[in-house]
Amino acid sequence: xxxxxxxxxxxxTPLSDDSPxxxxxxxxxxxxxxxxxxxxxxxPVRLWLExxxxxxxxxxxxxxxxxxxxxxxxxxxxxxxxxxxxxxxxLVVRDxxxxxxxxxxxxxxxxxxxxxxxxxxxxxxxxxxxxxxxxAMLFAALRLWxx
Amino acid sequence: xxxxxxxxxxxxxxxxxxxxxxxxxxLEMGFTGSGSEYFRMSVVHLLLTLLSLTFYAPxxxxxxxxxxxxxxxxxxxxxxxxxxxxxxxxxxxxxxxLMGLCVAAERISxxxxxxxxxxxxxxxxxxxxxxxxxxxxxxxxxxxxLGFEGRxxxxxxxxxxxxxxxxxxxxxxxLCRVPLMAQAHRLFPDAGALADALQLMLALSWLLPxxxxxxxxWTLARLARYRHxxxxxxxxAATLALRTSEVYRVGLHAAGLWLLIVVCGTGLLMLxxxxxxxxxxxxxxxxxLWLSWPLAVVAGIATxxxxxxxxxxxxxxxxxxxxxxxxxxxxxxxxxxYMARVLRQGVLTLLTLGLYAPFAIVAQLRMRxxxxxxxxxxDPELWLARQQSQTPVGAKPFSAELLGVxxxx
Numbered sequence: 001x002x003x004x005x006x007x008x009x010x011x012x013t014p015l016s017d018d019s020p021x022x023x024x025x026x027x028x029x030x031x032x033x034x035x036x037x038x039x040x041x042x043x044p045v046r047l048w049l050e051x052x053x054x055x056x057x058x059x060x061x062x063x064x065x066x067x068x069x070x071x072x073x074x075x076x077x078x079x080x081x082x083x084x085x086x087x088x089x090x091l092v093v094r095d096x097x098x099x100x101x102x103x104x105x106x107x108x109x110x111x112x113x114x115x116x117x118x119x120x121x122x123x124x125x126x127x128x129x130x131x132x133x134x135x136a137m138l139f140a141a142l143r144l145w146x147x
Numbered sequence: 148x149x150x151x152x153x154x155x156x157x158x159x160x161x162x163x164x165x166x167x168x169x170x171x172x173x174l175e176m177g178f179t180g181s182g183s184e185y186f187r188m189s190v191v192h193l194l195l196t197l198l199s200l201t202f203y204a205p206x207x208x209x210x211x212x213x214x215x216x217x218x219x220x221x222x223x224x225x226x227x228x229x230x231x232x233x234x235x236x237x238x239x240x241x242x243x244x245l246m247g248l249c250v251a252a253e254r255i256s257x258x259x260x261x262x263x264x265x266x267x268x269x270x271x272x273x274x275x276x277x278x279x280x281x282x283x284x285x286x287x288x289x290x291x292x293l294g295f296e297g298r299x300x301x302x303x304x305x306x307x308x309x310x311x312x313x314x315x316x317x318x319x320x321x322l323c324r325v326p327l328m329a330q331a332h333r334l335f336p337d338a339g340a341l342a343d344a345l346q347l348m349l350a351l352s353w354l355l356p357x358x359x360x361x362x363x364x365w366t367l368a369r370l371a372r373y374r375h376x377x378x379x380x381x382x383x384a385a386t387l388a389l390r391t392s393e394v395y396r397v398g399l400h401a402a403g404l405w406l407l408i409v410v411c412g413t414g415l416l417m418l419x420x421x422x423x424x425x426x427x428x429x430x431x432x433x434x435x436l437w438l439s440w441p442l443a444v445v446a447g448i449a450t451x452x453x454x455x456x457x458x459x460x461x462x463x464x465x466x467x468x469x470x471x472x473x474x475x476x477x478x479x480x481x482x483x484x485y486m487a488r489v490l491r492q493g494v495l496t497l498l499t500l501g502l503y504a505p506f507a508i509v510a511q512l513r514m515r516x517x518x519x520x521x522x523x524x525x526d527p528e529l530w531l532a533r534q535q536s537q538t539p540v541g542a543k544p545f546s547a548e549l550l551g552v553x554x555x556x
Contacts (some may be wrong), residue, residue: 035290040381040530042224042289071229074210078179079218080225090227090290117210120191127187130194137197 030093030102034058037088047091047102052110054083056091063087067110074118075100171524173477174222178516180215182506188214189505201243205235212282219516221288222527230285238277245270261321268314272302279374288380291532296384297377305373309366312359364398365391371465381530383471393464401457405449412445448490455489456482466519473525480518488514 034043034056045058054070056063063085071084081099083091093099103111120126192207209232216226245267252263276297283295303310319327335341368391375387416438459482466478492507 035287037287037290037292038532039528040289040291041528073217074213076214076217077184078181079214080220082217082225082227084227084229090287092225094223117191117195121184121187124187127190130190134190134194134197137194 028102028105029057030098031095032056032083033092033094035090035092037090042092045091049106049111054085056085056089063089068112072112073099075103075114075122171522174521174523176516176519176521177220177223178218178513179220180218180509180513182509185214185509186502186505201239202236205239206232208232209235215512216286221521224289227287228282228285229287230281235281238274238281242274257321257324261317261324264317264321265314268310268317272306272310273299275306276302279377283378289527289530291381291530294379294533295374295377296379297373301373305369306366308362308369309359312362316355364394367461368394371461375465375469378469378471379533380471381533383474383530385469385471385474387465388468388470389465394461397457397460397464400460401453404456405453408449408452409446412449413442416441416445451490451493452486455486459485462515462518473523475522475524477520477522478518479520480515485511485514 029046029048032045032047034045035041036043043058043060045056047057048055049067052067053064054067056065065085065087069086073081073083077096079096081093081096083093085091114122120130188211192203192211195203196207209228209230212228212230216228219226249260249263249267252259276295276299279295279297283293286293331341331344335344368389371394372387372389375385378385459480462480463478463482466476469476488510492503492510495503496507
């Protein structure tokens with residue numbers, strides 16, 4: 001079984017961070033599993049960002065996806081990181097810490113910044129402000145009800 | 148399956164393909180979500196939903212499902228949710244329109260309100276099915292979509308035991324109230340007789356919730372069969388072998404537990420009153436007034452425990468009887484610890500005015516998910532996506548169709 005619609009490039013051998021090809025890589029590489037959406041088989045791959053593209057490199061070849069067309073996972077403390085590719089594939093990174101470190105290096109390559117709501121959820125003081133807002137709304141609603 | 152059975156018999160109980168690397172094995176389920184993260188998400192979502200007049204609700208739901216599923220792992224591989232919140236917004240607007248119609252009709256007349264309620268009840272099974280199709284169609288494990296293939300007609304049949312009496316009630320009390328009252332006036336021209344007849348009807352109306360409660364296990368059994376028989380994954384079609392009488396047995400057990408707690412609790416609370424009534428009748432009278440609160444608390448505790456018992460046993464029954472060609476589900480949710488946890492968390496939720504609810508939801512979900520496991524008799528790496536889920540090459544999120552409108556719920 002081979003990966004369908006894979007564009008084989010010159011760098012078709014698995015990359016390591018100290019390989020000669022890694023010299024042109026903009027970000028460090030990250031180990032992940034690729035599910036192509038057609039079979040349940042997991043393909044071990046390495047990822048990196050290059051010219052605002054996500055490069056997915058595995059034994060069967062290389063795929064490139066525009067960074068803005070990829071659905072990136074929201075930063076959460078727990079759970080695996082899942083990247084939804086535009087061709088229906090899913091990339092899974094089990095090591096959440098390694099993913100977060102990798103993302104921190106990738107902002108120069110067009111990786112989207114953390115969304116406003118996701119940033120809000122990740123910040124305890126802002127969540128407490130939201131809670132105070134909710135209580136205030138509750139009291140206002142009760143006042144209106146009494147009238 | 149037959150081949151597997153023959154092979155299993157030949158190889159001394161071990162099944163699977165003898166020449167392959169795998170054997171029948173158990174896939175454990177795990178949950179890694181955290182209460183504090185879910186709490187923060189819930190607070191922000193609630194505020195944004197209220198500020199946006201509920202239009203943010205589908206976006207909140209999509210994020211919540213993404214979070215819960217990405218923290219649910221089967222054999223170390225997490226599930227993922229791909230639903231498009233904009234498609235879900237369409238479904239949300241449709242629901243809001245239906246609810247709004249009911250509220251507006253309530254202000255016009257009783258008959259209009261009845262017609263609106265009737266239309267909501269009529270479309271409810273179709274909406275529920277569309278929601279199931281949407282959620283499962285956008286859930287993946289190992290990159291493959293899950294699916295739901297229950298037929299629309301069967302959704303109505305599954306809801307029928309509860310839906311038909313409810314519809315009849317709407318027809319009687321809303322749509323035909325005026326003609327029925329006119330008929331009652333003709334039958335009982337005397338005002339006293341009419342009042343007596345109405346009082347009798349009012350007394351009988353207490354039977355309605357009891358009758359609906361009695362129909363609940365039947366409806367739940369039908370709904371569980373409909374839901375589980377419609378689950379699909381790769382070439383695996385799930386089936387649920389369940390008899391309605393088994394759900395009634397679980398229901399009777401829970402009802403018995405409720406009665407036992409209420410009787411014992413009431414007895415314990417009444418003992419001091421019985422003793423005091425002989426010695427100091429005045430003190431005993433004021434004590435009986437004070438006892439109404441503890442009695443309500445006992446009834447509340449009994450209801451929570453009975454519901455937790457019913458829910459845990461149903462969970463074990465429904466999932467433990469679900470199987471597919473190469474998969475068998477197992478559910479070992481410990482009933483008593485689950486009941487204790489639900490009660491403890493219910494008390495904490497009340498004491499914190501609801502703030503503990505997200506922590507309770509995550510803890511209960513963890514217990515339910517981690518009680519499940521799958522026995523696999525195949526190599527999952529060889530499973531392929533089903534034909535219909537492959538058509539959009541998996542690139543577009545799945546959206547259910549309701550009366551030709553593509554929406555998500």
